[in-house]
Amino acid sequence: MALQRAYPGNWPNLQKDAGISEPALKEFLEYATQFLGNLGNYKGFGDSKFIPRCSSETIEALASRVPEAREVLEKFKVPVAAFYGTDQPAKMHLGFPDQGHLSTYYPDSSDITQDDIEQVSAFMVEKKLLPENTRLKKTNDGNFQLLIASGLSRPPPEGSDAGPETVFDLSGKLNGKKLELVFGDHIEELAKIALHIKKAGLSAANDTQKQMMDEYAKSFGSGSLNAFKESQKLWVKDIGPTVETNIGFIETYRDPANVRAEWEGLVAMVNKERTQAFQKLVNAAPHMIPKLPWSEDFEKDKFSAPDFTSLEVLTFNGSGIPAGINIPNYDDIRQAVGFKNVSLGNVLSAKAPNEPIPFIRPEDLDLYQASRDHAFEVQVGIHELLGHGTGKLLQETSPGKFNFDASKPPISPVTNKPISTYYKPGQTWSSVFGGFSASYEECRAECVAMALSCDFEILKIFGFGDGKVDVNNEAGDVLFAGYLSMARAGIAAVEYWDPKSRKWGQAHMQARFSILKTFLEAGEGFTVLDYTDNDLSDLTVKMDKEKILTMGRKAVEAYLQKLHVYKCTADYDAGKRLYDEMTNVDEWWASKVRPEVLRRKTPRKVFVQANTYEKDGKVELKEYEPTCEGMIQSWSERGIYPQEVVGV
Numbered sequence: 001m002a003l004q005r006a007y008p009g010n011w012p013n014l015q016k017d018a019g020i021s022e023p024a025l026k027e028f029l030e031y032a033t034q035f036l037g038n039l040g041n042y043k044g045f046g047d048s049k050f051i052p053r054c055s056s057e058t059i060e061a062l063a064s065r066v067p068e069a070r071e072v073l074e075k076f077k078v079p080v081a082a083f084y085g086t087d088q089p090a091k092m093h094l095g096f097p098d099q100g101h102l103s104t105y106y107p108d109s110s111d112i113t114q115d116d117i118e119q120v121s122a123f124m125v126e127k128k129l130l131p132e133n134t135r136l137k138k139t140n141d142g143n144f145q146l147l148i149a150s151g152l153s154r155p156p157p158e159g160s161d162a163g164p165e166t167v168f169d170l171s172g173k174l175n176g177k178k179l180e181l182v183f184g185d186h187i188e189e190l191a192k193i194a195l196h197i198k199k200a201g202l203s204a205a206n207d208t209q210k211q212m213m214d215e216y217a218k219s220f221g222s223g224s225l226n227a228f229k230e231s232q233k234l235w236v237k238d239i240g241p242t243v244e245t246n247i248g249f250i251e252t253y254r255d256p257a258n259v260r261a262e263w264e265g266l267v268a269m270v271n272k273e274r275t276q277a278f279q280k281l282v283n284a285a286p287h288m289i290p291k292l293p294w295s296e297d298f299e300k301d302k303f304s305a306p307d308f309t310s311l312e313v314l315t316f317n318g319s320g321i322p323a324g325i326n327i328p329n330y331d332d333i334r335q336a337v338g339f340k341n342v343s344l345g346n347v348l349s350a351k352a353p354n355e356p357i358p359f360i361r362p363e364d365l366d367l368y369q370a371s372r373d374h375a376f377e378v379q380v381g382i383h384e385l386l387g388h389g390t391g392k393l394l395q396e397t398s399p400g401k402f403n404f405d406a407s408k409p410p411i412s413p414v415t416n417k418p419i420s421t422y423y424k425p426g427q428t429w430s431s432v433f434g435g436f437s438a439s440y441e442e443c444r445a446e447c448v449a450m451a452l453s454c455d456f457e458i459l460k461i462f463g464f465g466d467g468k469v470d471v472n473n474e475a476g477d478v479l480f481a482g483y484l485s486m487a488r489a490g491i492a493a494v495e496y497w498d499p500k501s502r503k504w505g506q507a508h509m510q511a512r513f514s515i516l517k518t519f520l521e522a523g524e525g526f527t528v529l530d531y532t533d534n535d536l537s538d539l540t541v542k543m544d545k546e547k548i549l550t551m552g553r554k555a556v557e558a559y560l561q562k563l564h565v566y567k568c569t570a571d572y573d574a575g576k577r578l579y580d581e582m583t584n585v586d587e588w589w590a591s592k593v594r595p596e597v598l599r600r601k602t603p604r605k606v607f608v609q610a611n612t613y614e615k616d617g618k619v620e621l622k623e624y625e626p627t628c629e630g631m632i633q634s635w636s637e638r639g640i641y642p643q644e645v646v647g648v
Contacts, residue, residue, distance in 0.1 A: 490516020
């Protein structure tokens with residue numbers, strides 16, 4: 001940013017003044033672009049460190065020409081060499097500090113253990129203190145500080161979400177230790193956000209939006225996640241806005257404990273034409289849900305039709321941009337109030353020109369290229385609405401009170417016996433299933449998409465076919481492309497599995513690998529990995545289109561049934577055992593397939609986003625070239641600069 005401001009985009013002049021070569025400048029710009037696109041030097045999709053191709057001397061030479069750039073390096077006390085460090089393999093991945101990984105969710109706490117984190121998390125559940133906007137620090141004396149993101153340095157006069165106390169005695173394995181609530185994490189940023197969110201409420205389109213903005217401001221100012229939950233209830237109730245927005249600590253993928261969230265926000269406009277198709281899917285949902293492989297005992301008592309829109313993204317703040325969203329993530333809100341689904345249309349369709357497509361057979365390539373975008377839209381729609389939107393957590397809601405008939409428990413379709421596990425008071429899905437819950441849930445939602453995309457009535461809703469079963473018409477091609485795409489993603493997924501730590505770095509890709517294994521184990525040659533060369537340089541996925549509706553769907557539904565029932569019944573042991581088995585990477589995948597995947601991998605996309613300006617009472621939109629220079633200019637003209645370095 002400092003270089004951009006000093007040389008207003010005139011990179012050739014900076015190159016000349018710094019005395020570096022054109023290729024060296026190009027490598028630096030590529031690294032800077034990836035850094036901005038991932039909000040740090042760890043992949044937003046994969047959680048592994050990426051290293052600059054340019055030399056450290058190049059970075060130092062460029063910084064030497066601009067005093068502000070030199071000051072940045074000195075201020076953050078980051079030696080340039082740190083960006084290149086690979087001598088500690090575990091530090092190449094985000095994860096639990098006691099396993100040697102890096103996580104800024106646990107700052108200055110190299111000796112904090114996974115067990116410490118889980119014990120504190122259990123205590124927070126007991127105190128009904130939500131974790132999404134917190135970080136946890138272990139002090140030198142063995143006590144703990146819970147850093148709460150807020151625009152205030154102290155709790156509000158009425159107390160925090162946990163009441164008036166700010167210091168608690170821990171029990172169990174941490175007996176004798178204390179937990180102190182420390183307010184004001186990210187205080188400068190959140191104070192500004194709270195102020196401007198409050199002002200934004202003055203221009204809200206309706207009272208619901210005004211109340212939502214007020215709750216946002218209260219949450220970001222005071223650190224109250226109860227206030228944030230109120231904002232999300234109001235967001236769900238704000239049906240059909242022309243401009244859609246949401247902001248806050250939302251997704252927990254990057255926390256190894258899967259409870260602390262990343263800040264994100266979006267502003268997008270509704271695509272009314274494509275939204276009509278999604279609304280038809282919502283209307284059809286009560287008819288489609290009973291087709292899934294479980295009884296009504298494992299489904300919500302009533303399906304509350306959510307708002308489901310297709311959006312064109314104006315801006316999305318976060319370490320990556322998803323293709324679809326299903327939020328809020330709070331199960332109590334989802335079951336009592338509802339949720340919203342959005343499909344991000346201009347993200348779905350974004351692709352680089354002449355982008356290579358590895359692992360697809362030449363004879364399938366034309367069909368795949370013609371139908372993959374349609375298949376992806378169908379997949380995302382089902383995934384978000386009927387994947388994340390289905391299921392009932394069987395729970396003891398308070399001591400002695402249940403949301404199911406405890407005297408006559410439901411019969412599990414997996415064991416054909418009454419269920420014996422359920423959620424206890426205060427427990428949530430993520431608190432029970434812990435670190436693998438995010439990937440497990442993504443897998444469950446993807447399996448729902450694979451199962452129901454076989455339904456030609458759903459394909460007709462999206463404009464493909466006439467609703468009659470025919471794998472050889474346009475609808476059949478979309479179905480085939482969807483299954484091929486999932487299989488191809490399953491192969492590509494092993495890029496995100498690290499052979500040194502034997503750790504998956506990305507929730508969605510871990511899920512897709514397990515679904516590919518489900519395809520491969522379906523039998524009767526439904527899906528096979530086809531190759532003739534020993535180095536797998538000609539590896540492709542061969543799938544029998546005619547067997548999708550029989551062998552493919554049957555295998556997916558059998559896997560899905562287990563995933564779903566184990567989640568609904570809080571059966572951690574069975575769920576963990578199943579998912580570990582299905583996501584295990586054996587020696588052949590590790591030593592043969594993964595090197596070929598890395599050889600043929602395509603670059604991860606970064607998105608160059610527009611900026612808006614007010615001029616003479618009107619809003620102007622400024623777009624930028626889809627280049628490294630355009631990405632950096634977009635960020636620079638946004639006028640937002642990082643307050644701390646994440647990673648290194």
